[in-house]
Amino acid sequence: MSRVLVGVKRVIDYAVKIRVKPDHSGVVTDGVKHSMNPFCEIAVEEAVKLKEKKFIKEVVAVSCGPTQVTETIRTALAMGCDRGIHVEVSGKDYEAMGPLQISKIFAALAKKEEASLVILGKQAIDDDCNQTGQMTAALLDWPQGTFASEVTIDGEKVKVVREIDGGLETIKISMPAVLTADLRLNTPRYATLPNIMKAKKKKIANMKPADLGVDEPPTRLAGVKVETVDDLVAKLKANGTI
Amino acid sequence: MNINRLIALSKSVQFGKILTSNARHATKEVNLPHRTIRTHARNLAYAKDLFLGKVNKAECFPYPEIGNEELEEINSFVAPVEKFFTEEVDSKRIDHEAKIPPETLNGLKELGLFGIQVPEEYGGLGLSNTMYARLGEIISLDGSIAVTLAAHQAIGLKGILIAGSEEQKAKYLPKLASGEHVAAFCLTEPGSGSDAASIQTKATLSEDRKTYLLNGSKIWISNGGFADLMTVFARTEVVGEDGVKKDKITAFIVERAFGGITSGKPEDKLGIRGSNTCEVSFDNCPVPVENVIGEVGGGFKVAMNILNSGRFSMGSAGSGMIKKLIEMTAEYAGSRKQFGKNLSEFGMIQEKFAVMAQNAFVMESMAYLTAGMMDRPGVPDCSLEAAMVKVSDLLPIGCLIVVCVVVSKLNDGIGVLIGYAVVGEQGVQERTKHTPLRCPSVEDQRGGCVVAYPTPTLTNVFSSEGGWICVSEALQVLGGLGYTKNYPYERYLRDCRILLIFEGTNEILRMYIALTGMQYAGKILTGKIKEMKKGNVGVAFEMLGRKLGDALGRKVDLGLTGMDGVVHPGLADSAKKLEQNVAHFGSTVENLLYRYGKTIVEEQLILKRVADVLINLYAMTAVLSRSSRSISIGLRNHDHEVLLANTFCTDAFFKNNYWLTQLQRNSPENQDENIKKIAREVLEKRTYVCSHPLDRTF
Numbered sequence: 001m002s003r004v005l006v007g008v009k010r011v012i013d014y015a016v017k018i019r020v021k022p023d024h025s026g027v028v029t030d031g032v033k034h035s036m037n038p039f040c041e042i043a044v045e046e047a048v049k050l051k052e053k054k055f056i057k058e059v060v061a062v063s064c065g066p067t068q069v070t071e072t073i074r075t076a077l078a079m080g081c082d083r084g085i086h087v088e089v090s091g092k093d094y095e096a097m098g099p100l101q102i103s104k105i106f107a108a109l110a111k112k113e114e115a116s117l118v119i120l121g122k123q124a125i126d127d128d129c130n131q132t133g134q135m136t137a138a139l140l141d142w143p144q145g146t147f148a149s150e151v152t153i154d155g156e157k158v159k160v161v162r163e164i165d166g167g168l169e170t171i172k173i174s175m176p177a178v179l180t181a182d183l184r185l186n187t188p189r190y191a192t193l194p195n196i197m198k199a200k201k202k203k204i205a206n207m208k209p210a211d212l213g214v215d216e217p218p219t220r221l222a223g224v225k226v227e228t229v230d231d232l233v234a235k236l237k238a239n240g241t242i
Numbered sequence: 243m244n245i246n247r248l249i250a251l252s253k254s255v256q257f258g259k260i261l262t263s264n265a266r267h268a269t270k271e272v273n274l275p276h277r278t279i280r281t282h283a284r285n286l287a288y289a290k291d292l293f294l295g296k297v298n299k300a301e302c303f304p305y306p307e308i309g310n311e312e313l314e315e316i317n318s319f320v321a322p323v324e325k326f327f328t329e330e331v332d333s334k335r336i337d338h339e340a341k342i343p344p345e346t347l348n349g350l351k352e353l354g355l356f357g358i359q360v361p362e363e364y365g366g367l368g369l370s371n372t373m374y375a376r377l378g379e380i381i382s383l384d385g386s387i388a389v390t391l392a393a394h395q396a397i398g399l400k401g402i403l404i405a406g407s408e409e410q411k412a413k414y415l416p417k418l419a420s421g422e423h424v425a426a427f428c429l430t431e432p433g434s435g436s437d438a439a440s441i442q443t444k445a446t447l448s449e450d451r452k453t454y455l456l457n458g459s460k461i462w463i464s465n466g467g468f469a470d471l472m473t474v475f476a477r478t479e480v481v482g483e484d485g486v487k488k489d490k491i492t493a494f495i496v497e498r499a500f501g502g503i504t505s506g507k508p509e510d511k512l513g514i515r516g517s518n519t520c521e522v523s524f525d526n527c528p529v530p531v532e533n534v535i536g537e538v539g540g541g542f543k544v545a546m547n548i549l550n551s552g553r554f555s556m557g558s559a560g561s562g563m564i565k566k567l568i569e570m571t572a573e574y575a576g577s578r579k580q581f582g583k584n585l586s587e588f589g590m591i592q593e594k595f596a597v598m599a600q601n602a603f604v605m606e607s608m609a610y611l612t613a614g615m616m617d618r619p620g621v622p623d624c625s626l627e628a629a630m631v632k633v634s635d636l637l638p639i640g641c642l643i644v645v646c647v648v649v650s651k652l653n654d655g656i657g658v659l660i661g662y663a664v665v666g667e668q669g670v671q672e673r674t675k676h677t678p679l680r681c682p683s684v685e686d687q688r689g690g691c692v693v694a695y696p697t698p699t700l701t702n703v704f705s706s707e708g709g710w711i712c713v714s715e716a717l718q719v720l721g722g723l724g725y726t727k728n729y730p731y732e733r734y735l736r737d738c739r740i741l742l743i744f745e746g747t748n749e750i751l752r753m754y755i756a757l758t759g760m761q762y763a764g765k766i767l768t769g770k771i772k773e774m775k776k777g778n779v780g781v782a783f784e785m786l787g788r789k790l791g792d793a794l795g796r797k798v799d800l801g802l803t804g805m806d807g808v809v810h811p812g813l814a815d816s817a818k819k820l821e822q823n824v825a826h827f828g829s830t831v832e833n834l835l836y837r838y839g840k841t842i843v844e845e846q847l848i849l850k851r852v853a854d855v856l857i858n859l860y861a862m863t864a865v866l867s868r869s870s871r872s873i874s875i876g877l878r879n880h881d882h883e884v885l886l887a888n889t890f891c892t893d894a895f896f897k898n899n900y901w902l903t904q905l906q907r908n909s910p911e912n913q914d915e916n917i918k919k920i921a922r923e924v925l926e927k928r929t930y931v932c933s934h935p936l937d938r939t940f
Contacts, residue, residue: 015328031878035321074318191322193354193367200315 002056002116002175006047006081007106008040008063010072011126026095036072039121041079041188043181046151047119048080048189055153056116058082062109064102066090070204077199078191084204085109087212098127101214103135108212110140115176117158122147122180133180143173146180305607305871306614308372316376319369323380326353333384336516337733340508342386350421355381355391357419360403364415371554371613378555379562385737386516388559393464393517394418396555398425400548401473401493405536410495414471426469428460428496428522429545435462436750439542443524445476445492453530454478456496459523462744467505467518472496473535473548474524480539490539494529502527513736549745553698554616556741557609560705563734564602567716568595570730575719585719594715596889601708603886607864608701615697696758700860703751703853706741713738749846755856756849810870812884816891820862823898827855830902837907847914851901858894865890 012018013033021028036044047059061076063069064087073084087105089097110118118140123130137144145151145160149168152159162169163182191199209215226232236242308316330349336342350356358374360366369377382388399418402410417423434441443458456476460466474496477489496503506521536544572595575585585591717724717731724731742748809817831852838845869887872880904912923931 071318190326190353192352193319193322196318197367
């Protein structure tokens with residue numbers, strides 16, 4: 001019946017003091033403690049809860065990145081996911097990757113795995129983009145329930161209570177859909193040591209973005225600084241963007 | 243040397259952790275589906291052939307490696323446990339209320355921390371000693387929790403694990419591993435603390451020979467207030483081979499449900515206040531005969547084995563605590579300003595950090611070296627034919643034996659050879675794989691000594707004292723703030739004070755270390771071992787001793803450095819210092835044995851120095867082994883490790899020399915006579931003896 005795809009991202013641990021590299025090219029990541037993005041943990045917890053309530057049959061944890069992300073996938077497995085998918089992207093490609101590429105990968109996977117739900121964290125704590133969920137829904141042309149603080153499955157529909165600027169909004173969307181988890185959705189469980197040991201036996205499949213028909217991320221073009229808003233409008237018109 | 247005396251002296255109180263070594267292979271190729279926990283330590287018979295210029299695999303070099311898979315596994319365990327401790331454990335509240343909240347205990351049970359070394363088939367995690375030590379680093383963040391868990395699994399249920407029958411294991415381990423039942427270890431009594439062999443609790447066999455009735459009381463029992471299952475030691479009447487009835491100690495599995503058990507009120511302690519400690523009394527408590535662990539009358543051996551090896555985890559626990567303290571304290575020192583400068587710019591503050599860093603480094607190195615040695619599957623390797631060391635049952639598992647043979651070489655002067663062996667269950671197995679080149683023939687051997695390092699105990703003593711000093715220094719850096727309850731330093735200080743007391747007071751452990759170390763010293767390795775057992779130190783030995791004394795000054799080469807050296811050239815200096823110390827130590831010990839003979843057992847001040855030197859020697863070995871590995875594989879920040887290693891070794895070298903000098907005959911540095919005299923006079927009068935400085939006689 002139903003399969004849920006959960007995206008998990010490996011980020012620098014929230015408690016770590018971030019230090020900038022001496023050449024200012026980025027942040028020090030070598031030897032620094034990494035862990036699962038807190039919002040992704042909440043997403044995993046929600047998916048596992050839905051499985052425990054028997055609304056869905058299988059939870060698949062997905063992560064994109066170099067080999068180290070398998071640790072994060074294993075944590076998701078230890079929290080209760082059934083299997084994992086590791087989309088290998090490494091080195092320069094990984095650094096250039098952004099929400100657009102990720103959502104293309106997720107969209108392709110969602111179709112391939114015939115998922116009824118894709119649950120993601122609302123944003124990652126390293127880049128704070130808050131885009132992947134929305135882009136994925138757009139690419140799939142699926143309804144989206146973002147900033148979810150409560151999720152209930154009602155037959156073929158999903159009732160989502162969303163935390164928005166004005167307060168709480170309740171919507172009903174039909175499946176398949178994309179949800180993004182907000183802070184108060186649930187309290188993620190601890191991956192207990194016995195579960196971690198059991199998780200070792202669960203499978204993690206390996207694939208490349210190319211296998212899913214997703215291109216290499218384009219090299220990012222340099223930007224231009226302008227002085228005034230008028231200049232900006234002029235440049236955008238000249239570009240053909242507006 | 244009176245073996246029984248050795249036993250009595252070596253008895254420890256309360257907590258000790260057991261070694262249950264695994265058959266897990268450290269190599270990548272062997273992929274065991276699950277670890278099998280051995281109930282007896284495997285025989286790690288392993289004597290190193292270290293002849294001049296040739297080095298074979300020693301027990302200490304290279305530093306133990308674990309497989310990639312195991313490393314990944316350990317790392318995956320560390321994260322959730324750390325997370326739990328930072329988020330769910332309120333140490334301040336636990337200390338204040340003198341209680342661990344039930345939710346926290348439940349969380350620990352669910353995490354699986356109540357059955358870390360219980361085999362998977364009984365519902366535990368089945369982790370190796372190395373992994374246990376690694377988790378110990380995190381669990382030690384809260385002293386009360388650490389002690390509660392240790393009392394439960396490191397000693398409480400260990401008896402069943404290592405000496406229990408299959409029925410006993412199947413019956414009791416699953417509930418213990420899940421934490422549904424909590425265990426406790428009941429050995430100490432009001433009249434028997436360090437002298438544990440003198441316990442008086444009695445177990446009398448009933449008429450129908452089916453039940454034992456337990457009578458007596460135990461004190462200082464951790465988890466005693468709520469433990470469902472206890473390992474209790476009591477005297478039972480045993481008929482010896484000669485038909486004489488004796489009261490020997492037996493170990494029992496006692497369930498609270500049996501009845502007749504009362505627990506006293508919890509003790510109000512200085513530290514580890516969250517851990518429950520109380521008196522437990524047995525009043526005709528019926529224990530079925532099936533619940534005897536091991537043999538009737540064999541309880542002493544069970545206790546010895548339980549209280550051993552697990553000790554090493556104190557090293558990693560201590561280092562975990564100090565590493566955390568360094569972080570917290572460094573933050574403060576880098577931001578607090580006085581006299582216009584940061585605290586971190588002042589020399590005396592900097593010294594404190596250096597001390598803390600060195601101590602953490604040494605503790606880690608010792609702990610993981612010991613754990614690694616115990617985990618390593620027995621690789622039968624070569625040994626010195628001449629070193630037929632018959633190890634008695636009393637040498638603890640994990641004990642490292644160093645064999646030094648003095649050889650006269652025509653051109654090079656006298657060198658000292660070393661063989662290493664680690665004690666397993668069947669003792670040191672002697673197996674010659676091949677005859678090495680330049681093996682000294684029997685005629686060349688002029689004598690030698692064998693020194694045994696009870697490595698877990700060494701780690702224990704160093705870590706408890708190092709931890710105490712470091713916490714105190716860390717508190718000092720924070721000054722007044724460190725003294726308040728708003729910061730955790732005072733709690734860490736109070737919590738770690740117990741480390742020097744329980745599980746064998748450091749005084750007892752030193753005696754044990756020294757006597758174990760010296761028990762085989764002086765053996766002439768050309769086959770006069772039997773003579774040694776009689777305690778007979780012959781005249782010929784005296785001459786050898788003298789020769790050694792002069793000769794060893796000339797040149798010492800234990801093969802640690804040089805072309806085939808196991809130690810990286812960057813550490814060559816420190817390695818040479820270690821070699822010199824070892825040689826000097828060997829000769830000093832022989833001298834002492836010659837001077838005192840059996841009465842050495844009474845000379846505590848001498849044994850104390852011997853123990854201190856031995857501790858330092860092992861520490862230096864661990865540190866050199868670890869840093870050699872770090873350099874060789876290019877571990878991050880290995881330069882810093884080399885710095886720490888060299889600094890520590892130099893420091894230890896000079897300290898050792900001083901102590902060894904004090905141990906020479908008629909040494910002016912040795913004030914033991916005066917010390918004893920002062921003590922005698924004070925203790926006679928049971929008060930301070932001097933007249934008041936303001937007193938007059940006229």
